[in-house]
Amino acid sequence: MPKEADHLEGGGDKESKEERTQDASEETVRKRVRANTPSPHRGNTPQVSVEELMETARGVTNMALAHEIMVNHAFQVKPAELPEGSLERRVKEIVHKAYWDCLEAQLKEDPPTYGHAIKLLAEIRETLLSFLLPGHSRLRFHIEEVLDLPLIQQQTENGALDLSRLSQFIVGMMGSLCAPCRDEDVNKLKEITDIVPLLKAILSVLDLMKVDMLNFAISSIRPHLMQQSVEYERSKFQEFLEKQPNALDYTEKWLEDTVRCLREAAADGSSAASSDPPSLIPLNVHNQAYLRLLRWDHDSDLFPETVLMDQARFQEMQQEVEQLVLLSSVLLVVYTTTGEAISGLPGLMETLKNTVNVMLADMHTPSFSEQEALTTIGEKLCFELSQCLSQHGYSPFSADRKSSLMGQISATIQPDNAVRKLMGSRVQSYLLAALEFSQHKTPPPLPGGLVPVGRELKELAVRFSRLVNYNKLVFSPFYQKVLDKILSGGGSP
Structure with a gap:
């Protein structure tokens, strides 16, 4: 996804209204499913297990996501952010600090130990390769040549590994592959001189680039998704309906009330409907x-x-x-x-x-x-x-x-x-x-x-x-x- 991905920045101004509907829509669906709301037409609510209910909720959530991608043209995946002060965020911070402290301690040993560093380079290598399109054969060869893991292993054994040089190569490659909205983040990496903070910042920016790539893929395939999305949503709702037989009760009431209003208007001779039922054909x-x-x-x-x-x-x-x-x-x-x-x-x-x-x-x-x-x-x-x-x-x-x-x-x-x-x-x-x-x-x-x-x-x-x-x-x-x-x-x- 080299610089062709200029349009990743598009649609940002529309997010304020349209994208906030995703979480609201999914949560509304989940609440309606969990509540298993009694039918306004029937007296009995079907009994389902907790496992079936949660499986249904997951299916509806997936359906909501597919629906959001299709109807919200400004839809974009956002990086996951754990709530400030939450236990999950605190645990994540502790684990990450322990990892980076261990890497720094290994690199300060005499001679340095590169076990963690090699695993990190392998992860970065695979991430960079995942950004390439089929036609990027030259870039693929260059990445595989410089980040040659067997060669890097040999260099560590001979004390010849230059982590700083490899990091600069990685930053340069990120600059070639990132979306324009990440240029500033990549340029900031060039100002970091200490190797551990640099590697930590590289991983952080790569995570953002993964999100950019996903959004690029969504925007690219959206025009081809219409029929598949329609069939997917319809099949998921059918599965939901089989487990929740009263899942169309409010839809039925909505259509019944509409028909009643049209019949009353026709009976009154109002302009809302003609005196004879053309107004009651399904399309109307x-x-x-x-x-x-x-x-x-x-x-x-x-x-x-x-x-x-x-x-x-x-x-x-x-x-x-x-x-x-x-x-x-x-x-x-x-x-x-x-x-x-x-x-x-x-x-x-x-x-x-x-x-x-x-x-x-x-x-x-x-x-x-x-x-x-x-x-x-x-x-x-x-x-x-x-x-x-x-x-x-x-x-x-x-x-x-x-x-x-x-x-x-x-x-x-x-x-x-x-x-x-x-x-x-x-x-x-x-x-x-x-x-x-x-x-x-x-x-x-x-x-x-x-x-x-x-x-x-x-x-x-x-x-x-x-x-x-x-x-x-x-x-x-x-x-x-x-x-x-x-x-x-x-x-x-």
Whole structure:
């Protein structure tokens, strides 16, 4: 993996949101498996042994890892870090100190003893060779020639071993093989003169290079993994289902509730579904079910098992939707209230949008007060609009107009506010259209009023569609069985 691996550094900026989902997803799955949650449909929970339960948990964990690699394009393996002050960390530190103290004592003997050093060189040699690609025959020959273990053994017997020279060769080879993100670490090795600290630092950097190589391999083979990953996840879930027969109960309830909502909408003659059941074909039910995940009550409703590994992602998207709805609602109020005076003014929309975005940045934190934020937003927007109107020769805002605009902005806090409901409905319609258009390269047109948040909404729709389509690929056989039962009258929606 010589310098071709430049892209190992890519995706780092996305880690803050996406990669933290891996541990959360796996832990959520483990908890659900260990809890062996009673079925909402059945009264009895199957009895399983502790060994079977732990084996199932391990299988689900492996499935979660495979899933994370596929859906998180910024996924990277991280070096293992034991918790500070933990017993495991303390034991590791003691063992490592004893090893390096022993090596230093051997090298200070007269004559020096090289037993530990030769084993260490053999390990380093194999690690360097493991980094080579099939075409690196020249580098392979050079490493095997310099780190020739029988020759090194002979040199120790004759007192001719030059550990410093070999260490410098190793550092130079590491510089040729490392990813660009390790250049600084390798350069620091060149500043170490004492042999034992140098060998210790070499092993530490080699461990990091192993992680880099693994991430390089993951990024290289990801495009070829799709079909295998789908089959692997499906088979692992099937194994899980055989041991936990109630493992689809919350998925069934999720789909049943979706069918019930569609039937009620059709009966009411609402626009959410036509009066005759085209809305109940499986594809429509699937899409509507996934859309419901963006309105989920995560505090009271248990998440469907088939999307459990992505619960954190869906929750994050749900928060993005809520913020986009409120943002677009405020901007629509401003433009409908202020009228033609500000329409078409260059840069004004972006300025107003940035002002509102800053105030809503912490919208989903416990300390956030939506009422206070909307009041402040109203004051700031009135000030900016007054300045803008004055600069372009219009009369500034009167007290009545300011009061009216601030009142309408504050009113968007209500979930049943007409503007907020309208924007929420249009965002949902766009995301539903994105699912229906996901096989086409051309995205659906933006509904009216959403142009100011069009870029963010399109990016969200792409991520949402990719996640949903991958989930459909994996779990479509399970969904089909559940929906066949529900739509044929075997279910109880």
